[in-house]
Each structure stands twice: as C-alpha cells, then as structure tokens.
Amino acid sequence: MGKKIVAFGEIVWDLLPNGKVLGGTPSNMVFRSNSFGEEGYLLSRVGDDKLGHAVLNKLKELGISDENVQMDSAFPTGTVNITFDEKGDPRYNVTLDVAFDHIEFSAEALKLARNADCLFYGLLPQRFGLSKNTIRELIKESPDSLKFFDLKLFEHFFDLTVVDFLLRNSNIVRIKEKEIGFLAEKLDLKPDSLEDFGALLLAKYKKLDLVLVTRGEGGIFAYSKRQGAFRISGYNIKMRDNIGSGMAFSAGFLHYYLNGKSIEEALEFGNAAGALNTSKRGATAIFNKKDVLQFMEKNSKREPGL
Numbered sequence: 001m002g003k004k005i006v007a008f009g010e011i012v013w014d015l016l017p018n019g020k021v022l023g024g025t026p027s028n029m030v031f032r033s034n035s036f037g038e039e040g041y042l043l044s045r046v047g048d049d050k051l052g053h054a055v056l057n058k059l060k061e062l063g064i065s066d067e068n069v070q071m072d073s074a075f076p077t078g079t080v081n082i083t084f085d086e087k088g089d090p091r092y093n094v095t096l097d098v099a100f101d102h103i104e105f106s107a108e109a110l111k112l113a114r115n116a117d118c119l120f121y122g123l124l125p126q127r128f129g130l131s132k133n134t135i136r137e138l139i140k141e142s143p144d145s146l147k148f149f150d151l152k153l154f155e156h157f158f159d160l161t162v163v164d165f166l167l168r169n170s171n172i173v174r175i176k177e178k179e180i181g182f183l184a185e186k187l188d189l190k191p192d193s194l195e196d197f198g199a200l201l202l203a204k205y206k207k208l209d210l211v212l213v214t215r216g217e218g219g220i221f222a223y224s225k226r227q228g229a230f231r232i233s234g235y236n237i238k239m240r241d242n243i244g245s246g247m248a249f250s251a252g253f254l255h256y257y258l259n260g261k262s263i264e265e266a267l268e269f270g271n272a273a274g275a276l277n278t279s280k281r282g283a284t285a286i287f288n289k290k291d292v293l294q295f296m297e298k299n300s301k302r303e304p305g306l
Contacts, residue, residue, distance in 0.1 A: 002038035003258040005029070005251075006116040006145075008135055009125040010100040011044040011069065012078035013051055014243075021282060022058045023080060024100070025122050025150055028244045028283040030064050032251035032273070036289050038258070041116075043109055045070040045099040045131075051077035052099065062284055068112055072099040090243060094124065094154060101128040105137045113142040117258055120250075122150040126162045139169050146258070147207075149173045150250065153182065160186055167205045174212040174250055177221070198223020210263070212253065214246055217302065220271045224263055232267045233301040235275040244283020249274030252292065272296045 007026035014023035030040030042064055046052035048071050055077060059066045078098040083091050103109075103125065113119055119142055125131040139147060149170035151163070163186070167173060175183065177194075184191055187204070191197035198211040202225050213221040219234035252273030256266035269292060276287055276295045 002033075002036075003117040003254075004039045004041065004115055005033045005118045005120060005254060005258075006041045006043055006112050007033075007120040008043045008103070008113075008138065009122050009131070010078055010094075011042065011046060011055060012080045012094070012098075012100070013055070015079055015081045017083070022055065022062070023243075023283065024078070025124070025152065025247060026120065027059070027062075027064065028247040029120055029150075029251055031062055031284050032244070032248050032277075033254065034063060035287065036251060036255040036273075038251075038255060041065065041068055041112055043068045043103065043112060045072050045103045047071075047075055047077040047099045048073045049076055051079070068108060070099075070104060070106075072102055075099045075102055088239075088241070090241075092154060094157075097128065100125055101131050103131040103134050105134040109134065109138060110141055113138040113145060116142060116145040118148055118254055119145040120148045120150065121166070122152055123163065123166075124152075124154055124157065126159065126166075127157050132162065136165070147171045148250070148254065150246070151175050151179075151183070152246070153179050158186070163187075167201075167208065169207060170205075171207060172210045172212065173201070173208060174214065174246065176246070177213050177215040177218070180213070194221045195223065195229045198229065212250075212267075214249055214274065216242070219302070220249070220267050220274075222263065222267055227263060230264060230267055231304065232264075232271045233304050235272070235299050235301055237275055237279050237299060239278045240281050242278045244285075245274045245277040247283065248277035255289070268296070272299075275299070 007029040009026040011024040033040035081093040147170040217234045220232040222230040249270040253270030
C-alpha cells in the first residue's frame with residue numbers, strides 16, 4: 001500500500017483564457033501523488049452549485065476520491081482568474097470568501113489527519129477563520145504525521161501571524177526562489193545566500209527539518225538541518241507551461257522521501273517530475289513513476305549555476 005498523503009485546502013476552477021480547468025494546489029498534489037502509487041486524500045469544500053457538482057464529476061474522472069470534499073449551501077465554489085505575464089508566468093486572481101474558506105473540523109477530517117503519513121497544506125485557505133482554525137486543529141491532533149507546508153504567496157493575501165504559526169509547526173517547507181526576498185524581509189531574516197536563508201530559517205523555526213526551494217529552470221535548492229545544502233540542476237527542456245510543476249516536484253519528492261530514500265534521491269526524482277510536468281500542458285497531464293525515470297535517463301541537465 002502507498003503512503004497516505006492528506007492535502008488540505010482549496011479546490012477551484014482555474015478560469016484560463018481558453019476555458020476552465022480544475023485547479024488548486026491540494027487537488028494537484030493528490031492527483032500527482034496517486035500517479036506515483038501513493039494514497040492521496042483531498043480535504044476540501046465546494047459550493048452546492050453547478051461548479052461544485054462539476055468539481056465532483058471532474059474528481060471522479062481524475063481518480064480522486066470526493067469522500068472528504070464537503071458541500072456548502074451558503075458559499076460558492078472557488079474560482080481563480082488566470083492571466084499570463086510577458087514571461088509566460090501565471091498571475092492568479094482568487095475569488096474571496098468561497099467554500100474552501102469554510103472547511104469544517106469534522107470527525108472524518110480528524111481521522112484522516114491522524115492516519116496520514118503526511119499532512120500537506122498551503123497559505124491560501126488561511127484567509128478566513130474557519131479553514132484557518134481547522135488546519136490548526138488538524139496539525140495539533142496529528143502529531144505523528146509529517147507536516148509539509150507549501151508556502152506559495154498570493155498577491156492579495158499575506159498574514160505574517162499565519163505564516164509564522166505554520167512555519168513553527170511544520171517539518172518541511174517548500175518556497176519559490178523568487179519569493180525568498182519578500183519572505184526574508186517579512187520574517188526579519190538577512191540572508192547573504194540561499195544557504196544562509198536555509199540555515200537562518202531552520203535556526204528560527206525549530207520543528208523545521210528541511211527547506212525546499214524550487215528555482216524554475218534553475219532546478220532545486222534544499223537545506224537540511226542534518227545534512228546542509230543540496231543543489232540539483234534543472235533540465236534542458238522546452239517548457240509548455242509550468243502550472244502544477246511545483247506540485248509534481250513536491251509529490252515526487254515525497255514519494256521517495258516517505259519511502260525511505262535519501263534526501264538527494266528524493267530531490268532528484270522530484271526535480272525530474274517537475275521538469276516533465278512543465279514539458280506537458282496543465283497540472284493533470286498523465287504520467288507515472290516509470291515515465292519520470294525514463295525522462296531522467298533521456299534528458300540532460302543544465303550546467304550548474306546557469
């Protein structure tokens with residue numbers, strides 16, 4: 001049986017220039033974890049509306065259980081308007097006060113978290129009281145689960161108190177390199193380098209064991225409390241889009257890490273999974289572990305530092 005990975009948070013429709021696509025970091029995480037043979041569980045909430053029922057149908061199509069997706073009669077299903085800047089990077093405009101902001105702390109959610117090998121969460125569902133309180137309860141009530149914090153920033157939401165709480169209670173954090181400057185300033189860190197940033201973050205937050213920094217085409221940087229710095233070069237590939245690539249990396253990393261592989265092996269596999277994802281269209285492109293391993297054999301890496 002695979003490891004149990006419970007992803008808490010938003011499930012949304014990404015409204016792209018050419019139509020709507022199911023999105024949300026947690027659902028992408030579950031989809032990709034399942035594709036690597038783990039047991040991914042989505043803990044979220046949708047509106048009892050047309051878009052909400054369309055979510056449930058799409059989850060079924062993607063092989064994701066909707067058993068722990070709550071239905072809300074008061075708040076609508078979440079949506080994100082996505083546009084792209086001149087570099088091709090997506091910009092997200094997330095609708096406020098929607099169903100995923102009101103995920104309830106239920107007996108089912110508690111059982112799920114307590115039985116999880118990994119509890120995964122991000123920043124977006126912490127915007128309002130109910131979901132924010134629910135994840136705090138789940139973290140407190142699941143002492144044996146690895147806590148993975150995906151610290152992706154959103155333009156209209158940053159609460160230092162929330163970020164500080166989650167960093168104090170997480171074992172692993174994933175951060176985008178381009179957001180380190182902003183984070184370092186807010187957290188009152190003054191790093192001179194990536195290594196410095198990793199060391200300072202681990203010194204400040206005692207439960208953290210590992211800082212993962214995704215660097216786009218630059219690959220991956222990681223800093224471990226016990227083993228220090230790791231640098232993994234990016235691949236020479238043609239990017240189609242990078243939606244879901246961070247989750248492909250994280251799911252790939254956890255697939256190896258939770259199954260007892262070394263940090264370096266986990267980083268290498270996650271790095272390749274993220275790169276393969278960017279060569280395809282969308283976050284739910286079909287590929288499995290075998291495809292990632294073949295990709296690693298066939299494709300060359302960039303020179304370090306490029």
